[in-house]
Amino acid sequence: MKRQSYDGVxxxxxxxxxxxxxxxxxxxxxxxRALRExxxxxxxxxxxxxxxxxxxxxxxxxxxxxxxxxxxxSPRWLDTIPMGGASxxxxxxxxxxxxxxxxxxxxxxxxxxxxHIDSFRKLLSSFSxxxxxxxxxxxxxxxxxxxxxxxxxxxxxxxxxxxxxxRICVAQRANALKNPHAVMxxxxxxxxxxxxxxxxxxxxLFDCVMPVAGSEAYLVMREDEAIKRNLPFAHILGTIERxxxxxxxxxxxxxxxxxxxxxxWEMAGCGPDDIDLLQTYDDYPVISAMQIEDMGFCxxxxxxxxxxxxxxxxEGDFPHNTSxxxxxxxxxxxxxxxxxxxxxxxxxxxxxxxxxVPDARRAAISGFGMINYDRGxxxxxxxxxxxxx
Numbered sequence: 001m002k003r004q005s006y007d008g009v010x011x012x013x014x015x016x017x018x019x020x021x022x023x024x025x026x027x028x029x030x031x032x033r034a035l036r037e038x039x040x041x042x043x044x045x046x047x048x049x050x051x052x053x054x055x056x057x058x059x060x061x062x063x064x065x066x067x068x069x070x071x072x073x074s075p076r077w078l079d080t081i082p083m084g085g086a087s088x089x090x091x092x093x094x095x096x097x098x099x100x101x102x103x104x105x106x107x108x109x110x111x112x113x114x115x116h117i118d119s120f121r122k123l124l125s126s127f128s129x130x131x132x133x134x135x136x137x138x139x140x141x142x143x144x145x146x147x148x149x150x151x152x153x154x155x156x157x158x159x160x161x162x163x164x165x166x167r168i169c170v171a172q173r174a175n176a177l178k179n180p181h182a183v184m185x186x187x188x189x190x191x192x193x194x195x196x197x198x199x200x201x202x203x204x205l206f207d208c209v210m211p212v213a214g215s216e217a218y219l220v221m222r223e224d225e226a227i228k229r230n231l232p233f234a235h236i237l238g239t240i241e242r243x244x245x246x247x248x249x250x251x252x253x254x255x256x257x258x259x260x261x262x263x264x265w266e267m268a269g270c271g272p273d274d275i276d277l278l279q280t281y282d283d284y285p286v287i288s289a290m291q292i293e294d295m296g297f298c299x300x301x302x303x304x305x306x307x308x309x310x311x312x313x314x315e316g317d318f319p320h321n322t323s324x325x326x327x328x329x330x331x332x333x334x335x336x337x338x339x340x341x342x343x344x345x346x347x348x349x350x351x352x353x354x355x356x357v358p359d360a361r362r363a364a365i366s367g368f369g370m371i372n373y374d375r376g377x378x379x380x381x382x383x384x385x386x387x388x389x
Contacts, residue, residue, distance in 0.1 A: 003267050006236035009096045011384065012226045013041040013219045014345040018181045019330040023114050023213035027058040028070055030112035030332075034215035035071065038108055042219055042229055051077040051107030051220075053095055055087035057333040058113045077104035084369025085281040086241070087111060087337035088216075089380035093239050095220040106225065112215025113333025143283065143371050144208060148200035151286040153251050155202065158301035162202060164308065165285035166193035168320075169206045169327055171312035172282070176324025178314060178354040183212055183330040206327070209283050214332035216342045232349035237362070237383040238267030244377050255368060256379035257294040265296065268383040272296045275383070276360040277319040277347055279340030281368040282326050287376075291366045292320075295381060319357045322347060340365050341382070348386035361386055 015037040017030060031054065039046060052075040054064040062070070064080045077098055081087040088111065095107035154160060170190050176182035188206065196205035226233040240263060242256030257264075265271050272295065280291040289303035297318075298306040310318040323329050323343040326336050344363035346352040352360075362385045369378040 003263065005267070006096050006100065006239075008223050009099050009220065010223045010226050010233035010235055010387070011092065011218055011220060011345050012231040012233040013038045013217075014342040014351075015041060015217050016181050016339075016342055017112070017215045019183050019212040019214035019332055021115070021183060021210070021212055025114055025213070027056050027112055027114045028062065028067065030114060030213060030215035031056065031059070031067065031110050032071055034110050034112055034217035035108055038110070038217040038219055042231055044106065046071065046073055049073060049106060049108055050075050051095060051098065051104035053079040053081060053091045053107055053109040055081040055083070055091060055111035055335070055337060056113055075104075077107065083337065083367075083378040083380075085283065085337040085376075086367035086369040086378035086380040088341040089239060089337070089365060089367045089382050090241055090378075092220065092236070092341065092382060093241060093380070096236055099220055099222060105221065107220040108217060109220060109338075110215065110217040111332075111335035111338040113213060113335055115211050115213040115333070144200040144203055146371055146374060147284045147286065148203045150252060151207075151284065152202055154253055154286050154289070157253060158304065160289065160304040162194060162204075163190065164304040165207060165289070166190050167307050168282070168285040168288055168312065169193055171316070172321050172325045173328045174313045175322050175355060176328035179323045179329060180354070182324040182328055183210060184324065184328040188328075203284065207284050209326040209331035209336070212330035212332050214330065214335055216332075216335050216338040218338075218342055218345055232351055233387050234345050234348045234384040235387065237269065237385050238264045239380070239382040240264045241380040243379075245379065252375035253290065254300065255290060255294050255376065257291065257366060257381055261294065261296055261381075264381055264383065270362065270383065272364075275362050275364045277322055277344070277357050277363050279321055279344050279363065279365045280325075281337065281340065281366060282321055283331065283336070283368075285327070287368055288321070291368065295364060295366055314355055314357055322352070322355045322357060337367050337369055340367070344384060348384055350386065
């Protein structure tokens with residue numbers, strides 16, 4: 001069956017609450033700040049909001065249901081998205097269809113997490129039953145070791161080098177230096193990347209995201225509502241989502257995007273050559289390389305050559321992770337699944353400020369999440385276009 005378009009539904013009021021390395025506040029605090037700012041941007045009162053979607057790893061023991069009481073909300077539509085780096089796009093898909101069906105008028109999609117001194121270790125220790133049973137008893141824990149194996153296999157399979165991954169990291173740091181919200185404030189050279197201390201061979205320091213506290217949000221609403229409120233907005237051209245794809249692969253060198261990518265571009269009515277910027281989920285640079293391939297910007301195994309022949313900075317010919325991405329702006333838990341989407345909305349509505357790509361019209365965003373022992377299970381993608389088109 002041909003997918004129904006998202007005509008009449010738009011994205012607006014993207015906000016980022018500046019990240020901080022550690023916070024003594026709860027996730028509730030960070031979510032509340034992002035919600036307040038996105039409502040303020042749209043001139044909405046909390047009582048006017050009838051839809052609420054939440055993604056958070058550190059909200060426990062509360063849930064979005066409990067948040068409605070904490071925040072004084074009374075929505076008629078409520079959702080929680082437990083998909084890590086695919087959460088922002090999954091939230092978009094569900095909220096857009098609910099608005100389109102008339103079940104809700106305006107949905108605030110919010111992701112936020114806190115980061116205490118020991119919270120990341122505690123999160124990893126109970127992340128999944130797979131990890132608890134199959135890895136941790138043997139002293140094998142956390143994403144670094146998993147992604148080290150994946151990175152090593154990718155390098156052997158396709159001839160990629162650490163320098164290739166370093167080019168992704170260096171370009172993203174250059175972008176982050178333009179982003180006032182980014183945690184990483186020092187320039188990064190390729191030589192510094194190569195000389196960084198090892199973490200889990202072949203992964204070194206600058207291949208790893210930095211956990212932070214922070215939050216981000218955007219609104220999903222009808223187009224006429226955005227026009228009435230004089231809000232810059234983005235159209236949704238197409239989306240896809242896939243879970244536990246390619247279960248026959250002994251190690252993950254491709255993601256679920258490959259299953260539905262042709263349908264995504266057909267629905268969007270454009271192709272990779274028509275995209276002005278790409279936002280990939282970048283917990284490690286190898287995952288960004290994988291997404292560049294799986295989204296159709298180059299053939300499988302050719303991301304290294306593609307990276308060598310393109311400038312990935314804001315001013316370059318292939319702007320990528322223009323905010324600095326998670327590798328240089330920071331990873332705020334499940335909010336890491338929102339960072340690329342929120343930045344893409346800013347870009348195509350020409351509200352990107354210092355990271356703005358000139359004349360940006362269309363953006364592609366891909367999400368990846370929930371590393372479950374040996375692979376990420378969730379993948380999603382979207383193509384959006386600014387209303388000026």
